[in-house]
Amino acid sequence: MNAQIPVLEVRDLVKHYSVGGGFFGRGRKQLRAVDGVSFSIGQGETLGLVGESGCGKSTVGKAVLRLVEPTSGQVTLEGEDITSLGSAALLDRRKRMQVIFQDPYSSLNPRMTAGEIVQEPLINFGIGSRAEQRDRVALLFARVGLRPDQRANYPHEFSGGQRQRLGIARALALGPSVIIGDEPVSALDVSVQAQVINLMMDLQQEFGLSYLFVAHDLGVVEHISHRVAVMYLGKIVEIAARAALFETPRHPYTEALLAAVPVSHPRARRARTVLTGDVPSPINPPPGCRFHTRCPIAVARCRQEEPPLVVDASGHGVACHLRATTL
Amino acid sequence: MASDPVLRVEGLRTEFATGDGPPAVAVNDLSFEVNRGETLCIVGESGCGKSLTALSVLRLLPRPYGRIGAGRVLLEGRDLVQVSDPEIREVRGRAVSMIFQEPMTSLNPVLNIGRQIAETVMVHEGLPWQACTDRALEMLRQVRIPEPERRLHEYPHQLSGGMRQRVMIAMALACRPRVLLADEPTTALDVTIQAQILDLIRDLQRETGTAVLLITHDLGVVAEMADRVLVMYAGSKVEEGTAAEIFDAPTHPYTRGLMGAMPHLGGAHGGRLAEIPGVVPALNARPKGCSFAPRCSLATSRCHVEAPPLRSFAGSHTVACWEVGQGAAA
Ligand SMILES: Nc1ncnc2c1ncn2[C@@H]1O[C@H](COP(=O)(O)OP(=O)(O)OP(=O)(O)O)[C@@H](O)[C@H]1O
Ligand SMILES: Nc1ncnc2c1ncn2[C@@H]1O[C@H](COP(=O)(O)OP(=O)(O)OP(=O)(O)O)[C@@H](O)[C@H]1O
Ligand code: SF4
Ligand code: SF4
Ligand SMILES: [Mg+2]
Ligand SMILES: [Mg+2]
Numbered sequence: 001m002n003a004q005i006p007v008l009e010v011r012d013l014v015k016h017y018s019v020g021g022g023f024f025g026r027g028r029k030q031l032r033a034v035d036g037v038s039f040s041i042g043q044g045e046t047l048g049l050v051g052e053s054g055c056g057k058s059t060v061g062k063a064v065l066r067l068v069e070p071t072s073g074q075v076t077l078e079g080e081d082i083t084s085l086g087s088a089a090l091l092d093r094r095k096r097m098q099v100i101f102q103d104p105y106s107s108l109n110p111r112m113t114a115g116e117i118v119q120e121p122l123i124n125f126g127i128g129s130r131a132e133q134r135d136r137v138a139l140l141f142a143r144v145g146l147r148p149d150q151r152a153n154y155p156h157e158f159s160g161g162q163r164q165r166l167g168i169a170r171a172l173a174l175g176p177s178v179i180i181g182d183e184p185v186s187a188l189d190v191s192v193q194a195q196v197i198n199l200m201m202d203l204q205q206e207f208g209l210s211y212l213f214v215a216h217d218l219g220v221v222e223h224i225s226h227r228v229a230v231m232y233l234g235k236i237v238e239i240a241a242r243a244a245l246f247e248t249p250r251h252p253y254t255e256a257l258l259a260a261v262p263v264s265h266p267r268a269r270r271a272r273t274v275l276t277g278d279v280p281s282p283i284n285p286p287p288g289c290r291f292h293t294r295c296p297i298a299v300a301r302c303r304q305e306e307p308p309l310v311v312d313a314s315g316h317g318v319a320c321h322l323r324a325t326t327l
Numbered sequence: 328m329a330s331d332p333v334l335r336v337e338g339l340r341t342e343f344a345t346g347d348g349p350p351a352v353a354v355n356d357l358s359f360e361v362n363r364g365e366t367l368c369i370v371g372e373s374g375c376g377k378s379l380t381a382l383s384v385l386r387l388l389p390r391p392y393g394r395i396g397a398g399r400v401l402l403e404g405r406d407l408v409q410v411s412d413p414e415i416r417e418v419r420g421r422a423v424s425m426i427f428q429e430p431m432t433s434l435n436p437v438l439n440i441g442r443q444i445a446e447t448v449m450v451h452e453g454l455p456w457q458a459c460t461d462r463a464l465e466m467l468r469q470v471r472i473p474e475p476e477r478r479l480h481e482y483p484h485q486l487s488g489g490m491r492q493r494v495m496i497a498m499a500l501a502c503r504p505r506v507l508l509a510d511e512p513t514t515a516l517d518v519t520i521q522a523q524i525l526d527l528i529r530d531l532q533r534e535t536g537t538a539v540l541l542i543t544h545d546l547g548v549v550a551e552m553a554d555r556v557l558v559m560y561a562g563s564k565v566e567e568g569t570a571a572e573i574f575d576a577p578t579h580p581y582t583r584g585l586m587g588a589m590p591h592l593g594g595a596h597g598g599r600l601a602e603i604p605g606v607v608p609a610l611n612a613r614p615k616g617c618s619f620a621p622r623c624s625l626a627t628s629r630c631h632v633e634a635p636p637l638r639s640f641a642g643s644h645t646v647a648c649w650e651v652g653q654g655a656a657a
Contacts, residue, residue, distance in 0.1 A: 191603035194588035223590035262547030
């Protein structure tokens, strides 16, 4: 792993959606799905992205891939700013950055065979002769642990774990450097989840892949990530190396999240303070610190002043008035 | 522990009729009991028959092909398999209530939630309407729905997933059931909301002494909640014991596989997770002998022809395996 060279750099990424309103867009409101997110991922590195449902994790992934147009901000892939690339150039860069979704079923064409699904990107980009393409498909099938004869099967003939392998084979077809996984193992049974996680980690080793790994299972994220970013209501509230984040979390939200994780042995059961209340609306995020409506240690200042993400010398970043290290 | 089970299931077989062949057996010779105030967790991968077990208790099997082929479901001694249709309807939502895997399918989209809860109370307790709506409000408060007075008038689609699940729980508990069947009650939820809901079930259980049958595939939830654990594979019980027995000494190769495959906080990271190769077989492709044999690293030729019986192991711990457990490979 060479975390020194950032393969993917994201600066001040913002994505607002216009929602609601009547005729002619009157009364439409801005939903701040992602509201100023920055991070970078080194070669061969996995950045885990966690946070409650609706905090903007998928939107970060989509905006980075420009599957949705970012409202503002900058995305740099292997040193090149791709934010303002036209569609032709952007399409070309897609070779370098691929995505795996939670539900591979909805992202795989039901009328194509598994072999065609993996071959399609090679055809689209005109890579190799048909014979070479078929060889590459065979290689990819073997690499993700699918049988050669399964190339003739249709997606509905695969189990969930096999479909996820198929999605991975397709994502690998063009030899990307970055893979964005949006909950790639969340729908799988624990035994199959283990198979897919092991596969993703093996492939990372083999090809030096960088992963942005979105998940809500903190056990999975701790297992697979080198660094972890925690999001709350469209913002990163804490980002740190895995050990620092899980062993010495600083942000009160990260603490609450970790406290809520089920124990792994009945003897470890404990009384805990459970975060109360629901996530506020991203249409009207609370002023000041967005977490103040649920934060157990909030002070007056938190209601007025938004805490910046302060990163210390070790790279541990925290957005909290009370918990950020003063430099 | 009190040996006076509220719910006792004996030799349950749940099957689906097929054209002219023999029925497909989804739950096979399953027995268990749940005592007052106790939580029994049923774990296993997708397709192992967990939901069908709970649905069998209330005779809510998918029509027209699902049916109970054999066995008894004793609620305080009364066999629910044999009672009349009006009697089983009387049991549902009153003595035994269920939280379904899909909250949206069991909430009525065109009725506000206050009315839905109040109607449940009305049907089962026959109180005056005002008393029923008061109870509905009280229940929303108990399940910690913020601004309950306002939420009473809202419709299911206006609530977040976590709130819908809490409404389901409010409805399930509104009549203080003696048995609660909770089928993956927190699977679709964030960990913070999951923690709230598990706490809630525990608190209410403490107050009402409800016996809880909790179905999940998440061993973390089991570790949080279970007094006893029943591990199911391909329709059969493969291991059962107290939570301590199962977590201290998981014995069946399937249980051990599940434990090893789960990445958990503070566990070893970066290394490989234990895998169980393959997947749960489909109903029409269940192997003979031990149904886990095609995925089991300990399988011998005997395992492929003869199904292992459940055997008592130590204390209340039982295991169905030829190769492990007391007296194994004898
Ligand atoms: N196309 C869209 N139009 C309007 N709002 C959207 C759109 N897509 C997402 N949102 C909103 O943006 C916010 C962030 O959504 P996003 O899907 O990124 O969350 P998430 O963190 O991935 O959640 P989950 O864990 O549930 O997948 C949510 O409030 C969501 O409702
Ligand atoms: N209506 C049906 N007709 C035929 N087979 C069915 C039907 N419903 C369920 N089955 C089969 O019965 C088996 C057990 O299903 P069940 O829903 O009980 O599994 P489960 O353990 O609850 O799984 P999950 O964790 O996915 O909810 C599965 O193999 C399933 O395919
Ligand atoms: S800034 Fe204030 S409200 Fe926000 S997390 Fe820190 S203490 Fe809590
Ligand atoms: S009976 Fe045989 S196949 Fe079944 S779990 Fe035991 S060792 Fe494995
Ligand atoms: Mg998402
Ligand atoms: Mg189920």
